[in-house]
Amino acid sequence: MEHLIKSEIVKLLIENSTGYISGEEMSRQVGCSRAAIWKHIEELRQAGYEIEARPRHGYRLKYRPDRLAPEEIHPHLQTERFGREMEYICFTPSTQIIAHKRAKDGAPEGTVVVAEEQAEGRGRMGRVWYSPPKTGIWMSLILRPPIPLAEASHLTILASVGVREAIQKETGLDVQIKWPNDLLINGKKVCGILTELRGEYDQIHYVITGIGMNVNVSESDFPVELRKIGTSLAIETGRTIHRASLLATILKELEQTYFIYLQEGFSAIREKWEQGAAMLGKIITARTAQGSVTGVAERINEQGALLIRTSTGIVPVYSAEIDLPEN
Structure with a gap:
C-alpha cells in the first residue's frame, strides 16, 4: 500500500x-x-x-533520479498482472534468489523483483552476468503457468519474443534473437534471459524468468574482454534510455505474449520467434555436452529444440552454446 x-x-x-x-x-x-x-x-x-x-x-x-522503484514504473504500467506486485532493491547478489524465495512464499504470478545492482547476476550454465549499478534492467518475473513440465522450454522462447518487441518499440532498433536465450543488436549481446523452475510429477509449481539487459551501459563501463561481444541500448541509439518506461513496456509485451501463448498455444509464439531469429538459414555450430553439431539452422520444433540440418539429416538440439558465422 x-x-x-x-x-x-x-x-x-x-x-x-x-x-x-x-x-x-x-x-x-x-x-x-x-x-x-x-x-x-x-x-x-x-x-x-x-x-x-x-x-x-x-x-x-x-x-527525478533515474530509478527503477515502483513509484517510477507504475505511472507507465499498462498490464493486468505483470508488475502489479513489485519488490525494489538497490543492491542484491541476484534477483533470481529473491524471486525464488518470494515464489515459495506464495507470491502471485506477475510479481517482479528488480534491482539497481547485482553482485552475482547469473546467466545460463552458472555464468556471471555483468550488472553495473543503475545502468541496466536486472529483474526476475514470477510465473505460474498451467502447462505440463515438458513444455517449460516454451517460456524462454516466449520471453525472448516479448522482450525483443519491447526493445524495438522503445528504441526502433533491429533486435535479433540468438537461440536459446540471447538478444543481439548488430551481432552483440544486449540482453540475456534465464528461465528456472520448480516442479514435480509433470506439474510446474512456479517459473522464474530472469532478464538482464544493458540499457545505459557505456562502452568504457564494460570490462575489456566484453567490449567486442557486448553492447547496450545507449551505445546503439546514441542516447540515454529512460529505464522505468522501458521496463513498463517490457512487462506489457511479456504479458501480452504470455496470454497469447496460454490462449493460442506455442505455434503463434514460434512464428514470431522465427521472424526475429538471428541464425535461421545460416550455417552454425552448436556445442553440446555430447559434442559439436554443425549445419544449417532450420527452425525450432514444438519442444523448443533447435533443428539443425546436417549432411546426415536433421538433428534436434535441446541445450547448447551456439557459434554464429562472422558477419
Whole structure:
C-alpha cells in the first residue's frame, strides 16, 4: 500500500511538473492525509528527488533520479498482472534468489523483483552476468503457468519474443534473437534471459524468468574482454534510455505474449520467434555436452529444440552454446 501511495504522488508531481500542486489537492486525489503526503514527500527527497515546496502554492517536481522503484514504473504500467506486485532493491547478489524465495512464499504470478545492482547476476550454465549499478534492467518475473513440465522450454522462447518487441518499440532498433536465450543488436549481446523452475510429477509449481539487459551501459563501463561481444541500448541509439518506461513496456509485451501463448498455444509464439531469429538459414555450430553439431539452422520444433540440418539429416538440439558465422 505504501508504494502505491508513493506512486500516485510521483504521478501527480510529473503531471503537474510545469506548476505546483497543493498538498490538499494531493491528499484529495491520493486518498490519504496531508501529513501522510508530507511524509512521503520527505521519503522521495531522501531517495534523490528534488521537490520544491512553496507556501500557498504547494509542491513542484524539479528533478527525478533515474530509478527503477515502483513509484517510477507504475505511472507507465499498462498490464493486468505483470508488475502489479513489485519488490525494489538497490543492491542484491541476484534477483533470481529473491524471486525464488518470494515464489515459495506464495507470491502471485506477475510479481517482479528488480534491482539497481547485482553482485552475482547469473546467466545460463552458472555464468556471471555483468550488472553495473543503475545502468541496466536486472529483474526476475514470477510465473505460474498451467502447462505440463515438458513444455517449460516454451517460456524462454516466449520471453525472448516479448522482450525483443519491447526493445524495438522503445528504441526502433533491429533486435535479433540468438537461440536459446540471447538478444543481439548488430551481432552483440544486449540482453540475456534465464528461465528456472520448480516442479514435480509433470506439474510446474512456479517459473522464474530472469532478464538482464544493458540499457545505459557505456562502452568504457564494460570490462575489456566484453567490449567486442557486448553492447547496450545507449551505445546503439546514441542516447540515454529512460529505464522505468522501458521496463513498463517490457512487462506489457511479456504479458501480452504470455496470454497469447496460454490462449493460442506455442505455434503463434514460434512464428514470431522465427521472424526475429538471428541464425535461421545460416550455417552454425552448436556445442553440446555430447559434442559439436554443425549445419544449417532450420527452425525450432514444438519442444523448443533447435533443428539443425546436417549432411546426415536433421538433428534436434535441446541445450547448447551456439557459434554464429562472422558477419
